[in-house]
Amino acid sequence: MIGAQAIPSSTYRVQLRPEFDFARACELVDYLGELGVGALYxxxxxxxxxxxxxxxxxxxxSRARPELGGEAGRQALARALRRAxxxxxxxxxxxxxxxAVPKLNRWWWDVLAHGAGSAYxxxxxxxxxxxxxxxxxxGNDSALSELAVDPATCLSGSPQSATAELTYHEHRFPIAAGTSGGSAVEVHERQHYRLVDWRRGNAELTYRRFFDVTTLAAVRVELPEVFHATHDEVLRWVSEGSVTGLRVDxxxxxxxxxxxxxRLREHAPDAWLVVEKILAxxxxxxxxxxxxxxxxxxxxREISGVFVDPAGARPLTELAEKLGVPTDFAVVEKASRKLVTDKILLAEVRRIAALVPGVDVSTVDSSTV
Structure with a gap:
């Protein structure tokens, strides 16, 4: 079987965060061993x-999260788990x-600064x-008047990385080389990006995202270069044996x-590999x-059903009908799909439609889909 060497008898999920880091997780290891857990997840x-x-x-x-204890903390947890x-x-x-905070993502920051010419x-x-x-x-399109130009700052701390920034309240964006001068609005007009009303995102966004979460930009891991840039560190952990399994989100x-x-399996032949696939x-x-x-x-889904009394369906349905709530699943499903294609993911639908010759993308909605 694929990855059979690392199949755990069971897993125990641990939600790591600054308040519960690698060191705190280490304190759980002996307890988990006594429970008979097969792996910390x-x-x-x-x-x-x-x-x-x-x-x-x-x-x-490219690195373990510093707020959790960084690489040293990760290694300490891995050693504790191995001993147990x-x-x-x-x-x-x-x-x-x-x-969400462009400057924290150096690839995204570079794209904002250089546009299509960015190496990323x-x-x-x-x-x-x-x-x-x-x-x-x-907040709205007229909020462009609230933009300001901040004095030159450093991205990495070296003089060579100095770049002026455009600010909107707590938000900061890079100003491309040679585009400063004049008012903040004029500077904005010269950039590779365009700041607009947040409400326009669902219909006009120009990049793929995670569902309708605009602050989570999709990454093209189908490209070998991007796969390695985003996975080499984790795969190093797997190859050295400190990580025995991967859960793919x-x-x-x-x-x-x-x-x-x-490709992932090719680089992790013995790892336990599971996917967050929502199966109908x-x-x-x-x-x-x-x-x-x-x-x-x-x-x-099946286990949860054990705790649901089917006898409750009738009174709940009667209550819904009394309140005017639709109870026909097919009707609700169709309305929900229309909401998604017309409103929530309209930008994504239009991008797909643009691949069809002769389609006027500006008129695309659920009726044309």
Whole structure:
């Protein structure tokens, strides 16, 4: 079986965060061993937005998160688990990275500063054919008058990295070389990005994201260069034996999940590999995916059903009808799909429609879909 050497008897999920770091997790190891747990299953441990309580907002995939204790802390936890005979399963996030604070993500910052000419422009799924990179962050479009130009600052601390910044309240953006001068609004007009009303994002966004979360920009891991840039550190942990399993977050968001998982398996042949695949009733994992299984949402659906009394369906349905709430699932499903295509993910729908010759993208909605 694929990855059979590392299959744990069970896992114990630990949500790491600044208040519960690698050192605190080490204190649990003996207890977990006494429980008979097979592996500690950790939330994402790569560098994330400071203060993040979940870690799915990665900003630097090349290092363990300093707020959790960094590489030294990760190694200490791995050693403790190994001594106790427990595996170490790590949650990874291949689909997206956080761009909520642009300066924290050096790849995104470089794209904002250099546009399509950035060495990292292809790392993100950006539609440069539509012009400037749209950033929906303003309170309203008239808020451009609230922009300000900050004096030159340093990105890495060296004089060579000095760059002026455009600010909007707590938000900061780079100013491209040779584009300063004049008012803040005039400077903004010369940039590779365009700041707009936050409400315009769902319809006009020019980059792929995680569902409708604009601050989580999709990453093109289907490209070998991007795969290695985002995975080399984690795969180093696997190859050295300090990490025995990987839990892959949201594979459905990837352009080529099968290709991605095959590449991941190639680099981690003995690891226990599971995917966060949400399976519908009767659906199974694709046979082409070289994984050990899913994260178990399908099992949880059945287990949770044991605690739901079916006799409650009748009074709840009657109450819904009395309140005027639709009770026909097909009707609710259709309305929900229309809401998503017309409002929530309209920008994504229009981008797909743009691939069809002769389609006027500006008129696309659920009726044309």
């Amino acid at each position: 950790a939330s994402p441990v790569l560098d994330a937005v400071p203060g993040s309580s979940h870690g799915y907002d990665v900003v630097d995939p 005979g427990l595996g170490f399963v790590v949650d990874i996030v291949p689909n997206h990275m956080s761009v 422009a292809h790392y993100f799924d950006i539609d440069f054919s539509r012009g400037k990179l749209l950033i929906p962050v303003l 949201h594979p459905d968001g990837l352009a080529d999940p099968t290709g991605y998982l095959r 009733v009767g659906e199974t994992l694709p046979a082409s995916w070289p994984v050990n299984g899913s994260t178990g949402y399908d099992a949880l």
